[in-house]
Amino acid sequence: MADSASISDRQQAKKVRLGRGWEPWPEYEAAATGLMDYWYPVAWARALKKKPLPVKLCGRDLMLLRDEDGTARALHDRCVHRGVKLSLGKQWFPGTISCPYHGWTYRLRDGELVAVITDGPDSRMCNRAAVQAYPVEERLGLLWVFMGEAEPYPLNRQLPEELVQPPAFAMGGRIEERSGNWRLFAENGFDEGHAKYLHRTSIWRIMKVMPTWNLIHIEKHGRWLYRIEDERFWEAEFPGLGKWTNSRWWKIKPHIKQGRSLGNTGGARRNNPYIEAQNFPGFASLALPGILRIAYPNFIHYEFYVPIDESHTRYVGFMVQFKKGLSRLIFYLWYLTGIRWMFHGNFSGQDHWMVANTDAPPERLYRPDESLIEWRKLFAGPHPLREKP
Secondary structure: OOOHHHHHHHHHHHHHHHOOOOOOOHHHHHOOOOOOOEEEEEEEHHHOOOOOEEEEEOOEEEEEEEOOOOOEEEEEOOOOOOOOOHHHOEOOOOOEEEOOOOOEEEEOOOOEEEEEHHHOOOOOOOOOOEOOEEOEEEEOOEEEEEEOOOOOOOHHHOOOHHHOOOOOOEEEEEEEEEEOOHHHHHHHHHOOOOHHHHHHHOHHHOOEOOOOEEEEEEEEEOOEEEEEEEEEEOEEEEOOOEEEEOOOOOOEOOOOOOOOOOHHHOOOOOOOHHHHHOOOOOOEEEEOOOEEEEEOOOOEEEEEEEEEEOOEEEEEEEEEEOOOOHHHHHHHHHHHHHHHHHHHHHHHHHHHHHHHOOOOOOOOOOHHHHHHHHHHHHOOOOOHHHOOO
8 A cells, every 4th residue: 555645645636636616628528429530349240241230430320331251341321412321221232332212332442432223334423422431440359440530540559458469368248329428438437436335236246345435546557547546445434424334244355465456346366367467557447539447356347438429328348358268168158147247237237327317517526536537638638549659
């Protein structure tokens, strides 16, 4: 744990920064429908087959489809002729999509108009019109779309570093549309204060004690913000009210490994060596454009908050365990029979419930909201992923 004097100094500094009301965050406010020039996961790769897949991303309608060699492509989901959705059309010719209204046919690779079925083979419209094409990558069993006008940088630069060239791993996850703005979901995921109170009733944590409150600070390492615990309090006496504790006779207090802080989860007697080798400064970390990483002792949980529009978010959550052989099969079974409904269902559902009911601004922030403030500061830059290395 950190020196008590330095902790006190940090807490005093926070009081000055927090203020009492809504502070102006122009770059944050301008990103209601998402940030441009980033990669976003939009669907499981296995979901894209022979039919067009419509998705909405950053307020724009897109259509995904595989071309003749199986490569995933993405086009703006609007025929330039009369505005009909191309995702309602069919792939009559290899590597193309034809609008269902008049047969305007676009090349998937670049969106170029290459035929107009109802205007004959010599249509003068060919090569004079196009719809916007978006870069697509397939990684980790997901389809990623690059949104923006800039030249796309390699997806590896945006992935969590430990997922670029990982050892053997097992992965299970869920993708679903949720009501609420993507920025609020990111704030909730990184929020220091809510988990110990809101999630104390979740099935995922029902058998383990949650602390009453923590003292934390935020550190920025590269493009990641880390939430780092300084002190943990399992119970507290509130003047004139009484004692609050989450401890119950049936609950287990997590094992605390000396010298390693893992936030609300405590620790484990044996940590996964690959996770331990990452030397994460803190249990929870967050990066633009809305990537949350929660490092448990034996697996890592990731959440990607993908903007659909101002009031809807595509939640992409998955857990990864870095093991091989029979251990991978055991993890898959554990995920399908337990984790999926306990964590991605009940536990994460509590987050959705609160974000959908968040009505801010106006707001009045308190000490644990340092995590929220540091997240909002990221929007003002710099944005290293957008810059050439």
